[in-house]
Every structure is written in C-alpha cells, then in structure tokens.
Amino acid sequence: MTTPERAAPQRPPTPAAPDRGPDQRAPVLAAQGLSIEFPGVKALQEVDFRLLPGEVHALMGENGAGKSTLIKCLTGVYRPTAGAVLLDGRPVSFSRPAAAQEAGVSTVYQEVNLCPNLTVAENILLGREPRRLGMVDGRAMRARAAEVLEGMGVRADPGSALGSHPIAVQQLVAIARAIVVDARVLILDEPTSSLDADEVEELFRVVRAQRDAGTAILFVSHFLEQVFAVSDRMTVLRNGQLVGEHRTSGTTRLQLVGEMLGRELSASDAAPAARGDDASDREPVLRARGLGRRGGVEPFDLDVHPGEVVGLAGLLGSGRTELVRLLFGADRPDSGTLEVGGRRLRARGPRAAVAAGVAFSSEDRRAEGVVGDLSVRDNMVLALQASRGWARPLPQRAKDELVEEWIRRLDLRPASPDTLVRNLSGGNQQKVLLARWLITRPRVLILDEPTRGIDIGAKTQIADLVLELAAGGTAVVLISAELEEVLRLAHRVVVMKDRRKIAELPGDCSFDDVMGLIARSDDDHAHHELAPAGAERRTA
Amino acid sequence: MSTDVRTQPTGVAGAGASRASAARGWLDARSRFLPVVATFVLFVAMFAAGSLRHENFGSPQVFANLFIDNAYLVVLAVGVTFVILTGGIDLSVASVLALSAMVAAASLEAGWSAPLVVVAVLVLGAVFGTLQGLVIHFFQIQPFIVTLAGLFLARGLCYVISVDAIAIADPTFRAVASAYFVLPGTSVGVTPNVLVAVAVVLVAVVLLHLTRFGRTVYAVGGGESSATLMGLPVARAKVGAYAISGLCAAISGLLFSFYSLSGYSLTALGGELDAIAAVVIGGTLLSGGVGFVLGSLLGVLVLGTIQTLISFEGTLSSWWTKIFVGALLLLFVVLQRVLVRRRS
Numbered sequence: 033m034t035t036p037e038r039a040a041p042q043r044p045p046t047p048a049a050p051d052r053g054p055d056q057r058a059p060v061l062a063a064q065g066l067s068i069e070f071p072g073v074k075a076l077q078e079v080d081f082r083l084l085p086g087e088v089h090a091l092m093g094e095n096g097a098g099k100s101t102l103i104k105c106l107t108g109v110y111r112p113t114a115g116a117v118l119l120d121g122r123p124v125s126f127s128r129p130a131a132a133q134e135a136g137v138s139t140v141y142q143e144v145n146l147c148p149n150l151t152v153a154e155n156i157l158l159g160r161e162p163r164r165l166g167m168v169d170g171r172a173m174r175a176r177a178a179e180v181l182e183g184m185g186v187r188a189d190p191g192s193a194l195g196s197h198p199i200a201v202q203q204l205v206a207i208a209r210a211i212v213v214d215a216r217v218l219i220l221d222e223p224t225s226s227l228d229a230d231e232v233e234e235l236f237r238v239v240r241a242q243r244d245a246g247t248a249i250l251f252v253s254h255f256l257e258q259v260f261a262v263s264d265r266m267t268v269l270r271n272g273q274l275v276g277e278h279r280t281s282g283t284t285r286l287q288l289v290g291e292m293l294g295r296e297l298s299a300s301d302a303a304p305a306a307r308g309d310d311a312s313d314r315e316p317v318l319r320a321r322g323l324g325r326r327g328g329v330e331p332f333d334l335d336v337h338p339g340e341v342v343g344l345a346g347l348l349g350s351g352r353t354e355l356v357r358l359l360f361g362a363d364r365p366d367s368g369t370l371e372v373g374g375r376r377l378r379a380r381g382p383r384a385a386v387a388a389g390v391a392f393s394s395e396d397r398r399a400e401g402v403v404g405d406l407s408v409r410d411n412m413v414l415a416l417q418a419s420r421g422w423a424r425p426l427p428q429r430a431k432d433e434l435v436e437e438w439i440r441r442l443d444l445r446p447a448s449p450d451t452l453v454r455n456l457s458g459g460n461q462q463k464v465l466l467a468r469w470l471i472t473r474p475r476v477l478i479l480d481e482p483t484r485g486i487d488i489g490a491k492t493q494i495a496d497l498v499l500e501l502a503a504g505g506t507a508v509v510l511i512s513a514e515l516e517e518v519l520r521l522a523h524r525v526v527v528m529k530d531r532r533k534i535a536e537l538p539g540d541c542s543f544d545d546v547m548g549l550i551a552r553s554d555d556d557h558a559h560h561e562l563a564p565a566g567a568e569r570r571t572a
Numbered sequence: 573m574s575t576d577v578r579t580q581p582t583g584v585a586g587a588g589a590s591r592a593s594a595a596r597g598w599l600d601a602r603s604r605f606l607p608v609v610a611t612f613v614l615f616v617a618m619f620a621a622g623s624l625r626h627e628n629f630g631s632p633q634v635f636a637n638l639f640i641d642n643a644y645l646v647v648l649a650v651g652v653t654f655v656i657l658t659g660g661i662d663l664s665v666a667s668v669l670a671l672s673a674m675v676a677a678a679s680l681e682a683g684w685s686a687p688l689v690v691v692a693v694l695v696l697g698a699v700f701g702t703l704q705g706l707v708i709h710f711f712q713i714q715p716f717i718v719t720l721a722g723l724f725l726a727r728g729l730c731y732v733i734s735v736d737a738i739a740i741a742d743p744t745f746r747a748v749a750s751a752y753f754v755l756p757g758t759s760v761g762v763t764p765n766v767l768v769a770v771a772v773v774l775v776a777v778v779l780l781h782l783t784r785f786g787r788t789v790y791a792v793g794g795g796e797s798s799a800t801l802m803g804l805p806v807a808r809a810k811v812g813a814y815a816i817s818g819l820c821a822a823i824s825g826l827l828f829s830f831y832s833l834s835g836y837s838l839t840a841l842g843g844e845l846d847a848i849a850a851v852v853i854g855g856t857l858l859s860g861g862v863g864f865v866l867g868s869l870l871g872v873l874v875l876g877t878i879q880t881l882i883s884f885e886g887t888l889s890s891w892w893t894k895i896f897v898g899a900l901l902l903l904f905v906v907l908q909r910v911l912v913r914r915r916s
Contacts (some may be wrong), residue, residue: 147794
C-alpha cells in the first residue's frame with residue numbers, strides 16, 4: 033500500500049556531516065513490511081523502518097498513528113501479522129520483552145518502569161547483581177552503579193531509594209539500566225513528557241553521549257522542538273502507515289507537521305460537506321471566559337452557538353482534550369467562568385454539566401466510555417437513566433423504542449440491543465457511546481476523537497451524524513487528530529498549541545492556514561527555546 | 573568518535589539539582605527503617621513500663637518467655653512477610669499450621685518415625701503453599717481469595733483427620749518438648765523452639781537481602797509489571813514466596829506440636845490475623861515492596877509483650893489484648909500512610 037506523498041529515504045543533496053554518514057551503514061534494527069491487525073483495526077500496514085547504529089532516530093506521528101504499536105512489535109510485546117523484524121539483518125522474533133533485552137534491544141517506557149521501593153543501584157542492576165559466594169554483593173553493586181552513573185554524568189547516590197528522586201533522575205536511572213546491558217538499541221518512549229526544560233537538556237546530553245558511543249537510539253516524542261534538537265533522522269507514521277523517512281537537517285517543521293496531520297485529497301475535501309448557516313449571530317449556548325487550569329490549559333475564551341460545529345485543531349499534547357475536559361467539568365478549572373444557556377454553571381463537575389445539557393464522549397472509550405459487560409441497550413440508556421434519577425425508572429417500552437430508533441439511525445451492527453458491547457467492533461462501540469448521549473438530547477455535545485481507530489465506513493457515518501445534529505440545533509465541539517476531518521466538519525476552527533488557544537479560524541480556512549499557524553510559531557521560538565514552552569508549565 | 577559541541581556537558585543547574593536530590597535520597601534511604609525503629613522503640617518502652625510497674629517483669633526470663641511462647645508465631649510471621657513483600661496476602665497459614673500439627677500427631681499415632689513425620693509435614697506445607705502460589709500467579713486470581721480457599725481447605729482437612737485432639741506420645745517429640753537450654757553465662761532458659769525460630773529468622777534475612785531471589789521479591793512488590801518489563805523471574809519469586817509461607821506454616825505447626833504435645837483442629841484459630849498484624853506492626857507495607865523480617869520479629873514481640881502485660885495486671889480480661897492490638901495496628905497503618913505520603 034502506497035500513499036501518494038510517501039517519500040523514499042532521503043539522501044541530502046550535499047553531505048552535511050561527512051564524519052557521520054548514517055545512510056551508508058547497515059541498520060542494527062529494521063522492520064520490513066510489518067503489519068499487525070487487532071479486531072477491527074489495522075494498527076500497522078506494511079511499515080518499513082530502519083534504525084542505524086550511532087543515530088538518534090525520531091519516530092513521529094499523531095495519536096493512533098502506530099508509534100507504540102511499532103515499538104511493541106520491535107520489542108516482542110506484539111507479534112506482527114505479517115512482515116519481519118531484522119536485527120543485524122537477520123530475522124528475529126522475540127518471545128517476550130526480556131528476550132529483546134538479552135539481544136541488546138532495551139526500552140525505557142514513558143512511565144518509568146522501575147521499582148521506587150528499591151535503591152538506585154538495585155534498580156540499575158536488578159537481575160544481574162554482582163555476586164560473591166552466591167550472595168548478592170551489595171558493595172560491588174553500589175560501586176558498579178556509581179561507575180555507570182558517573183559515566184553518564186548523573187549525580188545520584190546509588191544507595192538511596194529510587195522513589196526519593198524526581199522523575200527526571202528516575203528516567204536517567206532507567207537509561208542507566210539499559211546501558212548496563214550494553215544495549216545496542218535504546219528505545220526511549222516519550223521520555224520527556226514529564227520533564228522540565230533543564231531536565232530535558234540533561235537527558236539529551238546523556239542521549240547524545242550514548243549515540244556517539246555507537247548506540248542506536250529510537251526516540252519517540254510529540255514535542256517537535258525536542259525532535260529537531262536531538263534527532264539525526266526521523267520516520268513519520270500516520271494511520272498505521274509509513275509516510276516518510278527523512279534526515280532531520282533536510283526537513284522543515286512545516287513538512288513534518290503536514291505529514292503527521294496528513295492531507296488526503298478525498299472527494300469530500302474537494303466538495304466540502306453542506307454546513308449549516310452561519311450561527312455566530314445567535315446567542316451562544318456555551319460561553320467560557322478566562323477558563324483555565326494550571327498544568328492543563330491556559331485561560332481561554334470560547335463561544336459555542338447552537339447549530340454550530342466547533343473543531344479543535346492542534347497536535348497531540350497541545351491541550352485539546354484538556355480544554356474540553358474543562359468545558360465538561362471533568363477537570364476542575366482554577367480560573368474563569370462557564371455559562372451554559374446563559375446561566376452560569378456554579379456547581380463543578382460532570383453531574384452539573386450533564387444536568388445543564390452538556391454531553392461528553394471521551395477519547396478513551398474503553399476506559400472512560402462504554403461498559404463492555406453490559407448490553408447495547410443498557411449502555412445506551414445509562415446516561416438517560418442517570419439524568420432521570422434512579423427513583424424514576426424508564427418504562428421498558430420507552431426504553432426499547434429509543435434503543436431501536438438509535439440502532440437504526442446509527443446503523444449499528446449487529447442490530448441487536450442484547451449484544452454485549454465488548455463484542456462489538458471499535459466503530460460500533462463508538463456509536464453506542466454516541467447514542468448514549470444523544471438519547472439525552474444534549475444542547476452541547478463534546479466529541480473527543482470520535483473517529484479514532486474505527487474503519488472508514490463508520491467514520492463517514494459519524495461525520496454525517498455530527499452535521500445532522502448541528503443542523504438540528506445541537507452545538508458540537510469536535511476534536512480529531514485528523515485535521516482534514518476537523519476542516520471538513522467544523523464551522524469554526526480553534527487552533528491549539530502548547531496548551532494554549534492560539535487562534536480561531538473560520539470553517540472555510542485551509543489546511544495550510546492551520547498548519548502554518550502551528551508550525552510557524554514553533555519556528556519563531558526555536559532559537560531561544562529548546563523545549564516547548566508547554567513542558568515547564570505542564571509539570572508545574 | 574565525534575567532537576560535536578553538543579555533547580559537552582551542560583547545566584550547572586542540573587548538577588546542583590541532582591546533588592540536592594542525592595542528599596534528600598540519603599535521608600530517605602534511612603526513612604525506610606523508620607517504621608522498624610518505631611516498632612523497636614515501642615517494644616522497649618512497653619517492656620520498660622512493665623518493668624517499672626511490676627517487680628519481676630524486667631527479668632531476663634520474662635523476656636525469654638516472650639520467645640518461648642511465641643516461637644511458632646515468629647515463624648508464621650516470617651513466612652507471611654515474604655508473601656506480603658510481593659504485594660500478596662496469605663490467609664491460609666494458621667490453618668496449614670493446624671493441619672501440620674494434626675498430620676504430625678496422627679502419623680506419629682500411626683507409628684511413623686519422628687524424622688519421617690517431620691520431613692513429611694514440611695513437604696506438605698511447602699507443596700500446599702506452592703499450589704496456592706501457582707494458582708495465584710498463573711490464573712491471576714487475587715491472593716486473598718485463593719488463600720481464603722486454602723484456609724477453609726486446610727482447616728476442613730483437620731476435621732477429616734480427627735474431630736478430637738490427638739495426644740502425641742512419641743518419645744522423640746516428648747524429648748524435644750521437655751528439652752531446655754540454659755543460655756551460657758546466664759540463668760535464662762530457652763526451648764529448642766526458640767532456637768528454631770531464631771534460625772528461621774536468620775535464614776529469611778539472608779534469603780531476602782543477599783540473594784537474587786530476595787531482591788526479586790522486593791521488586792515484584794514494588795511493581796509487578798515493572799519487574800516483568802525489567803526481565804526479572806517474577807513467577808519464580810511470587811510462587812516461591814507462597815511456598816516459603818507454606819513451609820514456614822508447617823515448621824510453625826511442628827513447633828506448636830512440640831509446645832502443646834498434641835494436634836487439634838481448632839489450634840491457632842484466627843492465627844493468620846495475628847501473623848499479619850505482627851508483620852504490619854513490624855513496618856511492612858501491605859501494598860508490598862517495603863519491610864523487613866526483623867520488623868516482623870519485633871511485631872511478634874510487641875504482641876507478646878501486650879499479652880504479658882495484661883496477664884501481669886491480673887484484673888484485666890484477656891480481651892484487652894485484642895483491643896490493644898487493634899489500636900496499635902491502626903496506629904501503625906496510619907503512621908505508614910503518613911510516611912509514604914510525605915515521601916511522595
């Protein structure tokens with residue numbers, strides 16, 4: 033399968049770094065035609081990937097692009113449906129993470145996977161402690177750990193409990209553990225997501241030193257600036273497919289953002305879907321003023337009018353989800369006010385929001401949305417029942433009629449109200465979740481990634497439904513990682529970046545308008561700001 | 573290789589920060605011992621208070637009696653410590669204790685030789701624990717439920733063997749039961765049970781702190797998925813902990829039969845809760861990963877001291893023991909929570 037803009041591995045026009053010509057080297061770790069399918073989702077489709085020795089290679093992509101899945105295939109957590117993983121050119125099949133580790137492929141996960149109750153030295157050497165007469169030699173262990181940490185330039189007492197150190201140090205200890213096994217491949221999955229700017233620099237210093245020692249490093253991050261600061265080459269994934277493989281020095285931010293967000297010239301792009309009239313002259317049903325939360329999203333103003341679809345655009349981690357969680361009261365704001373239908377929402381929390389007619393379909397439908405062990409019928413009437421109170425049960429007949437109606441309108445398959453929700457495909461689960469809120473006839477419907485991980489048919493149906501609802505007077509706030517989708521459906525586009533609302537554009541704005549806004553301000557700050565401004569605020 | 577300027581170490585700030593955190597780490601490494609120290613202080617204080625109040629309380633023999641009377645509980649608590657360190661729980665230990673004592677008494681009555689009985693009982697306990705561990709790990713069932721089933725199973729089997737108490741007439745067992753050593757240089761006497769209990773504690777300390785198995789037990793308690801991702805033998809550590817707990821319960825059963833020279837189905841009813849209470853009072857976190865065997869020993873001594881104090885008072889009902897234990901338990905759990913919260 034080939035996407036139109038899929039780029040061949042690029043060779044720079046002039047050799048920029050003659051002493052480091054990674055393209056000539058044989059890859060340490062590679063994937064050929066890697067595919068993996070989960071029920072209802074093609075998580076990876078024929079992905080080729082090459083990781084060279086002595087390079088920092090960034091793996092880029094939006095939510096659901098397949099970054100984590102690729103890493104899990106490389107390290108033996110998942111078994112690919114097709115294709116091969118090559119280590120030193122030979123096909124390998126790691127049965128479990130420990131086997132990958134023994135072969136020299138070490139992974140440091142986003143959440144530090146160490147034991148906070150043990151000492152730093154133990155965490156570095158656990159499982160390969162130096163022994164004397166069959167007994168663990170504590171002194172030798174601390175000495176060895178101290179040696180490794182010193183080699184990395186990290187100052188931490190090897191005898192201290194790991195849990196007493198800040199996350200940044202724990203992250204470095206995790207890397208030390210990987211280094212101790214003489215890892216030839218070091219995979220860093222979002223290592224910087226909870227570090228501040230200084231800590232990121234410290235981490236990068238260690239990463240660069242490892243690279244210069246010949247280790248191949250795979251670096252996953254959604255912070256563009258960090259990727260440009262530390263990586264030599266990059267691979268971009270979107271929707272489980274390879275979009276491009278580039279040298280960092282020959283790539284612009286604009287190009288990268290474009291590839292990550294994707295622009296598919298589809299029929300609906302050429303002919304924008306019929307949108308309702310301009311709704312902005314009506315009284316807004318949702319009005320946020322200075323609403324914000326420290327560590328979440330900076331104070332913003334937002335009006336949403338009846339019959340209007342407001343789309344949120346921005347990269348992963350830009351604060352899209354954080355913003356809508358404030359609107360719904362799922363997170364407690366520490367500044368600003370929120371009005372629904374002209375009445376100020378004083379009571380905080382989702383219950384107040386639901387009572388005021390706001391519905392929120394969460395991004396993580398498995399964890400926060402549907403109840404897998406209940407039937408389609410029970411799932412659909414949950415919210416309605418909750419809003420009526422338990423003392424007034426819904427008559428069985430009314431329940432059945434409603435459920436039948438929505439199964440029909442959403443084209444749910446199988447069209448049986450008694451199926452357990454966990455047996456449905458992702459797209460159909462999403463429809464059940466939507467139906468649950470739609471049954472309550474909300475005035476404002478917040479959809480966070482309603483189309484993620486579902487097939488194209490279900491996507492179209494959900495898109496049509498969004499427009500139909502808006503035409504019927506519902507205000508819709510829509511988040512999607514696919515910018516095309518936002519542009520197609522929204523009457524107004526709110527652009528987010530680094531946990532800030534940076535612009536509001538009319539619905540007929542172009543892909544390049546939005547992309548330009550996101551990428552341009554990045555370039556503006558690039559020279560004096562290595563880590564994105566968001567990093568520091570986020571950890572505050 | 574490369575002399576890229578970017579590889580130059582950066583940031584005095586970063587270095588300063590890690591130095592500060594190293595200092596905090598030093599303090600913190602010591603705070604791990606705090607609960608144990610607290611238990612020790614409590615024990616000393618209670619013993620001192622008893623000595624001041626009652627003339628004979630402070631004698632070395634009263635202290636030695638703490639060990640003599642509670643030797644079986646020490647061994648039981650040591651076994652449970654392993655399990656709790658992995659983040660699990662073992663409710664079956666007191667039932668396995670009773671079953672071991674019953675099997676010993678019944679098989680001695682049937683004419684088995686004493687060494688054979690001892691070996692058979694130890695194997696029985698270890699196998700019982702191993703089976704529980706295997707079920708817990710490979711079927712991923714909560715240890716609470718599996719060992720609760722074990723509790724009923726073992727206790728029920730006692731009744732299958734005999735509803736009434738079985739007296740032990742075996743000469744070897746009787747000899748051990750009446751043996752008495754005077755510690756050199758003192759007038760203090762102890763029983764073989766005490767020596768066994770002390771030996772078990774020492775072996776457990778070595779096992780937990782000086783072997784890879786022991787460190788893996790702590791790692792599993794600190795985070796099972798982390799331990800798995802670190803490539804550690806999680807299954808071996810978890811199942812091993814339950815096997816050790818079962819083995820300790822069997823040893824404990826033998827000690828109890830030396831102590832009482834009989835086997836009885838109702839022996840140590842609810843004893844698993846005493847053992848767990850001792851472990852918790854000894855500073856081991858129920859969530860796993862933090863704690864020491866010596867703490868559990870101190871925990872048993874604290875429980876024993878409370879009991880002795882109340883018997884010295886003479887006028888207090890023995891139910892006051894339970895009330896004190898309850899209050900202490902609550903105090904220690906709250907103390908641990910406060911410590912953990914301050915740490916994070």
